[in-house]
Amino acid sequence: MSGPGPQDINVRDGDAVPAALSQSSPVYFGSEDLPFERYTSPAAHECEVAQMWSRTWQWACREEHVPRPGDYYVYDIDRYSVLVVRGDDREIRAFVNSCPHRGMQFCDSNTAGSGKQFLRCPFHGMSWHLDGSLREVPCRWDFPHVEDRNFGLWELPCDTWGGFVFINLDRDCEPLASYLGVLPEHFADAPLEQRFVRMHTQKILHGNWKMVMEGFLEAYHVLATHPNRLQLSGWANTQYDVFDRHVSRFYQNLSAGNPHHPRPLSERELFIEFGYDAESFDESRSARAQHADRVRAAMGAQIGVDLGGVSNSVLLDSIEYHLFPNACFFPGISIPLVYRFRPLGHDKTIHDILMLQPVPDSGERPPPADVVKLGIDDSYTTVPGFGRLDIVLDQDSDNFVRQWAGMNASLKPGQTLGDYQESRIRHLHQTLDSYLAG
Numbered sequence: 335m336s337g338p339g340p341q342d343i344n345v346r347d348g349d350a351v352p353a354a355l356s357q358s359s360p361v362y363f364g365s366e367d368l369p370f371e372r373y374t375s376p377a378a379h380e381c382e383v384a385q386m387w388s389r390t391w392q393w394a395c396r397e398e399h400v401p402r403p404g405d406y407y408v409y410d411i412d413r414y415s416v417l418v419v420r421g422d423d424r425e426i427r428a429f430v431n432s433c434p435h436r437g438m439q440f441c442d443s444n445t446a447g448s449g450k451q452f453l454r455c456p457f458h459g460m461s462w463h464l465d466g467s468l469r470e471v472p473c474r475w476d477f478p479h480v481e482d483r484n485f486g487l488w489e490l491p492c493d494t495w496g497g498f499v500f501i502n503l504d505r506d507c508e509p510l511a512s513y514l515g516v517l518p519e520h521f522a523d524a525p526l527e528q529r530f531v532r533m534h535t536q537k538i539l540h541g542n543w544k545m546v547m548e549g550f551l552e553a554y555h556v557l558a559t560h561p562n563r564l565q566l567s568g569w570a571n572t573q574y575d576v577f578d579r580h581v582s583r584f585y586q587n588l589s590a591g592n593p594h595h596p597r598p599l600s601e602r603e604l605f606i607e608f609g610y611d612a613e614s615f616d617e618s619r620s621a622r623a624q625h626a627d628r629v630r631a632a633m634g635a636q637i638g639v640d641l642g643g644v645s646n647s648v649l650l651d652s653i654e655y656h657l658f659p660n661a662c663f664f665p666g667i668s669i670p671l672v673y674r675f676r677p678l679g680h681d682k683t684i685h686d687i688l689m690l691q692p693v694p695d696s697g698e699r700p701p702p703a704d705v706v707k708l709g710i711d712d713s714y715t716t717v718p719g720f721g722r723l724d725i726v727l728d729q730d731s732d733n734f735v736r737q738w739a740g741m742n743a744s745l746k747p748g749q750t751l752g753d754y755q756e757s758r759i760r761h762l763h764q765t766l767d768s769y770l771a772g
């Protein structure tokens with residue numbers, strides 16, 4: 335890392351950051367080129383579907399997407415389809431979305447709904463209870479070879495963390511709790527189950543899912559791709575950590591100025607750049623601290639949450655945890671994002687973005703926002719509620735069109751990565767290899 339980074343800024347802030355933010359865990363994974371073929375080859379994609387997507391924990395929906403018995407949500411990942419259902423006993427279960435009779439889907443891909451008393455196949459009308467046990471076979475006499483107890487729905491491992499419902503297509507998988515590694519400990523101060531879905535977009539992007547996701551795993555691209563507000567925040571002083579097999583993190587200071595800018599702002603200039611009146615600047619305190627006070631008060635009132643005990647860093651910074659294979663969770667308050675990346679064939683990606691806002695102190699949890707679907711050419715600026723992030727997301731999306739074209743056009747066989755700033759990309763591929771190797 336170059337220049338004063340998050341740890342230095344935390345010391346300067348002098349407030350109590352969660353213990354996890356005081357940790358750093360850089361890992362060097364080697365410097366060899368990474369073949370473009372890993373992204374561009376349809377055969378590589380097929381291997382991932384067979385060996386990796388079928389064996390990893392993925393979040394399917396939020397618990398509040400299935401709040402009542404009979405609520406369901408369909409999660410699709412490439413050719414696989416999973417039906418998440420809340421049972422009469424309030425348990426959430428996951429079943430393969432395919433009828434044991436002749437394979438009909440119970441519910442259409444990418445749908446959700448409520449009020450199911452049982453699961454009835456639309457083809458011949460066989461039905462199952464919400465716990466997956468067989469309920470009825472029309473013309474039962476024609477199936478003397480079927481035993482009720484062996485003809486339940488194909489149930490999958492299903493568990494929850496942080497208000498997310500996770501599924502795994504592998505019945506022999508490790509438990510979610512061990513798969514998550516440090517995540518539960520690192521989010522102890524930012525319980526995502528205490529948040530609600532304020533916004534949810536789902537956009538189709540050009541390019542392989544790994545290429546797209548990797549554009550969100552490093553801040554090295556900020557200088558060239560997001561030059562708009564470069565005097566406010568650094569990029570080359572972002573911290574990158576790899577904690578365990580499935581979890582890595584970046585930690586980028588926002589609102590602390592930019593030590594690498596050719597003309598770094600003074601604290602007073604930074605304060606004015608935030609949009610405040612120069613008269614109210616307090617020379618004895620950093621611009622970031624004064625900005626944090628104002629954000630704490632204004633945002634706290636707006637969202638109905640007392641943010642008095644939230645550190646400057648959790649309030650303002652961009653802190654992103656990646657959970658292999660395809661999810662990112664941000665514990666921050668100003669940047670409360672969740673990402674999910676899913677392949678659409680080998681050359682397109684479905685990118686889910688959730689804004690997870692803390693539930694108001696009143697305890698009233700608003701219902702989750704409906705999904706806004708964006709086509710491949712649609713701009714994030716058409717969706718209200720992103721603030722300044724919409725432009726940033728458009729800049730990232732535009733990159734993927736060119737990067738995908740360039741990856742396919744390359745005669746150089748592989749990409750050459752930075753040892754530190756792009757270490758999370760290598761971590762991703764190392765973990766992926768471990769699944770592909772069986």
Ligand code: FES
Nearest residue numbers: 433435436455458
């Ligand atoms: S395919 Fe489902 S009842 Fe026939």
Ligand SMILES: [Fe+2]
Nearest residue numbers: 549559560730
């Ligand atoms: Fe970006």
